[in-house]
Amino acid sequence: MTLRSALLAATMVALPLAANAQPIDGLYIGGGAGVNFMQQEHFKSTIFGGTATVNPRAGFVGVLSLGWGFGNGFRTEIEGNYRYNSATGGHEQKYGAMGNVLYDFNGLSPMVVPYIGGGIGYQAERLSGVNQTKGSFAYQAIGGFAFPVASAPGLAITAEYRFLGLTGNRTYGTFQSTDNYNHSLLLGIRYAFGAPAAAVVVTQPPVVAPARSYLVFFDWDKSNLTDRARGIIRDAAANSAKVAYTKIDVNGNADTSGSHVYNQGLSMRRAVAVANELVKDGVPKAAIAITASGDTHLLVPTGPGVREPQNRRVEIVIR
Numbered sequence: 377m378t379l380r381s382a383l384l385a386a387t388m389v390a391l392p393l394a395a396n397a398q399p400i401d402g403l404y405i406g407g408g409a410g411v412n413f414m415q416q417e418h419f420k421s422t423i424f425g426g427t428a429t430v431n432p433r434a435g436f437v438g439v440l441s442l443g444w445g446f447g448n449g450f451r452t453e454i455e456g457n458y459r460y461n462s463a464t465g466g467h468e469q470k471y472g473a474m475g476n477v478l479y480d481f482n483g484l485s486p487m488v489v490p491y492i493g494g495g496i497g498y499q500a501e502r503l504s505g506v507n508q509t510k511g512s513f514a515y516q517a518i519g520g521f522a523f524p525v526a527s528a529p530g531l532a533i534t535a536e537y538r539f540l541g542l543t544g545n546r547t548y549g550t551f552q553s554t555d556n557y558n559h560s561l562l563l564g565i566r567y568a569f570g571a572p573a574a575a576v577v578v579t580q581p582p583v584v585a586p587a588r589s590y591l592v593f594f595d596w597d598k599s600n601l602t603d604r605a606r607g608i609i610r611d612a613a614a615n616s617a618k619v620a621y622t623k624i625d626v627n628g629n630a631d632t633s634g635s636h637v638y639n640q641g642l643s644m645r646r647a648v649a650v651a652n653e654l655v656k657d658g659v660p661k662a663a664i665a666i667t668a669s670g671d672t673h674l675l676v677p678t679g680p681g682v683r684e685p686q687n688r689r690v691e692i693v694i695r
Contacts, residue, residue: 399482399679400445400568404453408534408564412437412459414468415557423550432468435461437560439538441476445568448679449480455495459540459558465505470542470558472499474516483633483681486524489532493518501546501556510546510553522566530571534564588619590692592650596633596683599645601653609650612692613657621694624659626651628668631687632680636670644668650690 414432421427436459443453452475459470478493495516502509520536542556590612592605601609616624628647630639647666655661676686 398572398682399447399449399480400443400451400571401447402445402568402570404443404445404451404530404566404568406441406443406453406534406564406566407439408536408562409436409438410560410562411435412461413559414461415555415559417463417468417556418554420545420552420554421550422547422552427554428551430463432461432463435459437538437558437562439562439564443476443478445480449482449681451478451480452476453478455497457540459560467504469502469504470499470556472511472514473497474514476516476518478518480522481681482679483683486683489522489524491518491520491522491536499540499542501542501553503548503553506548508548510548512542512544512546512556514540514542516540530568532566532568534562534566536562536564538562588615588694592646592690592692593685594646594688594690596631596685596688597642599642599649601649605650606653609653609692610657612694613654613659616659616694619694621663623695624654624664625691625693625695626654626664626666627673627691627693628666629673629675629687629689629691630671631682631684632671632674632678633683634671640668640670643670646688646690650692654692 412435414435417430417432419428419430437457439455439457441453441455443451445451455474455476457472457474461468474495474497476493476495478491480489480491482489484490495518497514498511499514500509500511517539518536520534522532522534525531525533538560540558540560545552545554590608592608626647628643628645630643634642647668651664651666654664671687674687675689676684678684678687
């Protein structure tokens with residue numbers, strides 16, 4: 377059996393694994409609805425120069441979007457939106473299109489993915505009192521959270537805040553709308569096409585005897601040994617006494633959820649912990665060669681910032 381085959385076989389253990397939130401890679405659609413709050417809106421007379429202030433009531437906002445994810449956290453989208461707010465004497469409607477750029481912070485948690493973004497576009501403002509529609513260029517800032525649905529790969533519930541501002545003035549006959557600032561809170565859904573299906577976990581490990589390679593797994597950001605890890609190290613030490621070997625390689629590894637420098641140090645701490653346990657179980661210290669690969673030797677290939685349990689390991693190879 378080759379070393380690669382032995383390593384892959386040893387990773388098939390009965391452990392419940394939480395599905396990691398994967399970056400969006402490809403086409404997605406989304407939509408949301410909620411409440412829109414307008415700041416005080418000021419109107420200026422084009423004849424007399426006086427100003428008037430209107431205090432709009434809380435209203436409605438709806439958004440539909442079509443986007444593309446690049447597999448590294450970044451995504452772009454086009455958005456159509458509608459807002460409605462009433463005030464004393466009438467109401468105001470806004471609708472238009474925006475182009476947005478967003479970034480998802482994947483890898484922080486399998487249950488929630490924060491994201492931020494911004495966009496520019498064009499909005500039409502319609503006032504009921506004068507039955508006229510005027511347009512302006514617009515800009516917005518976006519911040520939110522996506523909650524992946526584990527049972528439906530690609531589907532996520534979203535909760536977000538948006539700030540939308542209109543540029544310039546809009547002239548309606550004898551007066552101008554001089555500002556228009558909106559704060560929106562939305563709940564929605566998003567679906568990414570082509571999302572990978574949830575991984576199938578093998579519940580029974582294959583029998584490999586005699587074992588010459590061993591994998592010791594670690595919790596996220598940890599280098600301490602679990603009881604299961606000590607049992608694997610004890611088996612490795614016992615089997616090393618039954619075969620003729622020249623050295624025992626102990627190589628530490630980490631997933632990609634930290635920086636390269638931090639992962640290098642973490643993988644070394646894991647390797648040292650395993651080597652010390654081997655010595656405790658009777659393996660001569662001089663026979664052990666310790667190395668650390670950081671996040672450069674992934675058992676399961678992933679992108680950056682991904683917490684992958686099978687990459688948080690130490691490999692023991694008896695040569």
